[in-house]
Amino acid sequence: MRQRIEATTVSIAITTVALVILSVAFPISLAAQAPTLAEQLAAQYKLVKMGSDSSGYSVVEEGTLLEIKKGGIIGVPYKNSVTRTATYQGGTVHASDAAGKVRGIGDKFCGLMHKCPSTPDAANDETTTKLFKVGDKVYPSKIDVNVDKDTVTMAIVSCDTCNKTDPPTYNKANVVFQFAKGSLAKTGAPEIEDTIGQLLAISDSSETQDQSGQQQDGQQQGAEQQGGQQQTQQQQPQSIQMGMTMDQVVAAFGQPEKTVNLGPKQLYVYKDMKVTFINGRVVDVN
Secondary structure, eight states, rough: OHHHHHHHHHHHHHHHOOOOOOOHHHHHHHHHHSSOOOHHHHSSSSOOOEEETTEEEEEEEEOOOEEOSOOOOOOTTOOSOOEEEEEEEETTTEETTOOOOSSSSSOOOOOSSSSOOOOOHHHHHHHOEEEEOTTTTEEEEEEEETTTEEEEEEEEEEEEHHHSSOOOEEEEEEEEEEEEEETTGGGOOOHHHHHHHHHEEEEEGGGGGHHHHHHHHHHHHHHHHHHHHHHHHHHHSSOTTOOOOOHHHHHHHHSSSEEEEEEEEEEEESSSSSEEEEEEOOOOOO
């Protein structure tokens, strides 16, 4: 009898220890799976893919189309080995001088916040610069998050077909979004995207870049909505994907009970969820 009691006590102790370990390890595993700030921004902004051949550089795969909202960004042709860098802080664009540059396409960002050595062709950069105009369309080509310096740096490349630039030069530039000291680690992706959108807003044209296929899809969706809206609602998906447009959400879930308009940020409130949009794209659901 005594041996049976001792065995039961040992079993309970082992079970208790196992439960404690699981209760500690499970939240840690969830935290490890949480997307980083860089990953969240990468989900919002698709990067352009550039290529080159004997005729020069070209866009191999289009990225998220952005529209420049404020002047002050200076670009240089994509073939140049140096890249101008502008800093956006407090709602103002601060253009860099010839010292703000980056060497190569995949190298580390340099600029006002990241010092780089001088380059042999810096003088040539002065003769080929171009000031981006308000309304010009560009693609993001790289995003770098530096929490220690409270900066988010986005490299951009002009969409020459959108801007009707002939011959194409694919002007490029770096934009450093400077946040208050110690604030970036505490700032969520939607707020950062709000700041980026003040200067580089996601363009409405990005929804119609692939006109050959998307226009047909849009016409088909319109016919389905007019002829069978109830059937569409019955076939609604169980989840909302990051980057979906407002029209796609409405087509899947119907009109929201309430909407909140905060400029580039909008909220659609349904009975059992709240959808957050930045510049017309889904960034959060809760």
